[in-house]
Amino acid sequence: MESGAEVTAVEIARLAGVGRAAVSNWRRRYADFPRPTGGTATSPAFRLADVEAWLIAHDRLPEPTGVDRLWRALRHGSADPDGELPALARVLLASWRTPADARRHAAALAVADEMGVGTALAAVADRYAEVRARRGAAATSAQVAALMCELADVAGQTVLDPACRSGVLPAAAVAHGAAVVAGQDPDADHVTIAQARLYGAAVPAEVRAGGLGADAYPELRADVVLCDPPGGGRWGHDELGEDPRWAYGVPPRGEGELAWVQHALARLRPGGTAVLLLPPGVAQRPAGRRIRRELLRQGALRALITLPAGVTPPHNTRLQLWLLRRPDAAHRAREVLLVEAAGLWDETRATVLAAVRAYEAGRALPEELAGRAVVREAVELSDEDVDLTPARHIPAEQALVTADLIVRRRGELVDLLGRLPATVPPVTPGDGEPPAAQITVGDLVKKGLVALNTDPATVVRPGDVLVPSIGPRLRVRVAGPADDGRPLGAQMFLLRTKPGYVDPWCFAGFLGAQANLRRIVSAGSVPRVDVRKAHMPRLPLTRQLEYAEHFRRLREFEDALWLAATAGEEVARMVGEGLVAGTLGSG
Template identity: 50%
Template structure:
């Protein structure tokens, strides 16, 4: 966005929800399109006010939500950047009227807040900040809301003091407030992230939770004298840490972290801030579990009884979305503690099933009960001595499959029966198909973006927005997006930050027809952007213009195809489990072939 209320062709495309090529066509075909007022021949800029008038007059301005109004205020003032958003947030958190270059914008946003609520505005600004930083790769990425919710649920913070020593935008401590933590304290080294975290937490505190967010890091710890019950964190892992400056620090009870292992420094920092018996729940890259440089610290954590669990989460459930994150559970040992059994969980299922399995495994582990039989293929409790081999490799997948109890015949028989039933149901799920008997004229189509402008579809990406039955959900990241139609059980559930919602006017568009169109290979090529983290640009998808009756016929067929896919995936999963059980049982001597 340019100064003086000027916009580029790319800005206009984002404002109207179209491609840059469409903006170029408008300039060529419409003599009344506003003339450039700046920029260069290859990248001209246009007056924003005139562009808005032209879009409105030509029916090309999408319907704006309250949050859209907020973003538009920032665009008009040329302050739609992450540092400007953070500066405005600071002004909004101050009780006195704003002064300085952002004063007018802050006043306009205060007026919007008076209409829709300060909490809504602060949360929207926090979300906008994260989106802007992610676009330019500047860091500050947020833990996904669903992973944060699970981490805090496992931590059980009700009535406790919770700390995040590297809070980023405050997602984890925000979840702790929702779980009735008595006190929440957080710090971060980035002033802008501190402002955004304060905004997010200020919007969340509607109950008697004491909250404090300060600037701080490993060197200048803002809460050095405070001891807490629980630490939750997703600390930074880029680069090293101030090794020379902190080499003699008393926090390194489990051996001095190597220069290249900042995560092991954050782990020991967190343990040092706990009361005896307190717990750490920390999200870490998978390399922390196996890198040779960190083996000495890992061995000490095992020997002293500090490490209690390592949980490998499914790929793509939290940033960065191209790797599997690990969740480590640690405990500050009491004076009488010694080596403790360590829970290893390898959760590579779809998220709802993975989350439920993790809950069951952790509850049983903390209570000292045997792990439930149904998760035996994904979790195991190990003696720390067996983990303290030469490499001290704590990667769950390298222990779960080789350490689980060999299956007995009863388990195998049950799984075989389930597999047989799943396979038997597949032929009936195959929908009939035949060649078309007559030729037909090509059907005209249109883009999702154009349908949004006409008001017959809405694209909703704001996390927390309540879903409705009939909404079509598409995952916002991943090489092969997941598609789903919300049923009545999902009505009212909040939209998470990994999915986009397409809401149709039921009089015009059948949701199952939309889902089928989006799942076509041609549309997937259009909407999935390239890059290390693929993203979904759903407005590019093309939808055939069929009558509601024709849509319903196709939609019912697409629904049956989706049911067939679900059955195939279930049979495949059961088949893989059955094969693993047979091989494991034969090699362990608990099964025999039919000879």
């Protein structure tokens, strides 16, 4: 029976590997473009079968990848393909398939079996996260999940996420070398998708149904707890008010996050570490000050870090990382690290890690962190309000830097700017024609000339081409010596070119061109990336090496430009602060 599945303009753009504007142009230019069959005037829906027939007739349907064919099979088999994602994942995870399940998902299962169950489950999990994000329930970003794993040092540890949603944090823990990973969530669909994300993990990893009220791991004492808990104040105050987990005070009705903080501590072994991602209000709301004071008094709170806006959903909020340790005789924090991170992500990560490592080693904070990090006695923070917002505890006199440091940083900037012109790549006019006939990355993979990997545990080697799997602003790069041996991590593509046939620098340069980025990045609210759709020129190795040298020099220029901009911003900030405080003279 023919399917009545419908697609939006965004989904048509994804099918064809173009931007949404191209679909709008087709509708205006081609009289035979399918008419809307549903939706609204501003967001029309089109019959999928009609759209596919039109794309094929006009030679605008690229060769489908396995993931493309999986979504098409779902669309043809259901009027609500996105709603079928958890059901399909459950069937793929099952040790056997009932006849009813086999019939219901026959087309999708056939494609999934061809792709490989692990690859299909990873695609289902990513698609589910994209759908949830469009509905305002985005998951923790890959970069913040990785930082949380680094801060907790999860390698070789037993890790619990008591509110794992679609499994981003458990998957990150596996990628960072955790020995055992456990997760729970009260939503059955979340549990299924998290299980799909952890499928094939090299270590014991499981996800159960559970939450604050029905804890799936009441006896577990983990080494590490990672958690990005659900927001909102409804946490079960009336039912759980007498629970023994509230060792720091019963959380008020509107302080659900503080219930999760205490749950995390209760599920740790003595001396174990917890890292939670929380909204900024948790550090300052009056209702929670008694619990915050008790966390300080008992030495459970180690650090509180404010992140820049935009690094993880919700992107308009500066979320905070709370680092806690379950107190024991040897681990009872008397000082608390407070960090106010800012800038681009690489700078943020470097700031946070430098501050935390110095604090944990008992060293003074690095001089360059002045104004961004401070260590305070817990008793100092236990004033009437117990406001733990980092920015409130870095007063002007603490934030200032010395004149010697400003002079040194200015000299470094002048030196850097002096070397910058030599890095500008030379240019020569070309003939205006593309360098050669094109071949897709998908075809290069099929021919064995490029290996494509998305397993977070994959070990990176120098020369690997690394591409984020979520857009919109992608930075394609070639792995260097500093990347050697590290895990790939979540939401990344690794492309390993065949030596002697495909040069990685040439490959990365063409892959990162705007023409290719338009092909490979979807137009959804959470832009997804499919590197297989990128086009590459067919070039002999000698010509590839010529291009490789140009792309390598171009990347060196971009890196030098970024360093100069970053250093310039830092010097401008330091000089401004120095003038205001009198550290620098105005004459």
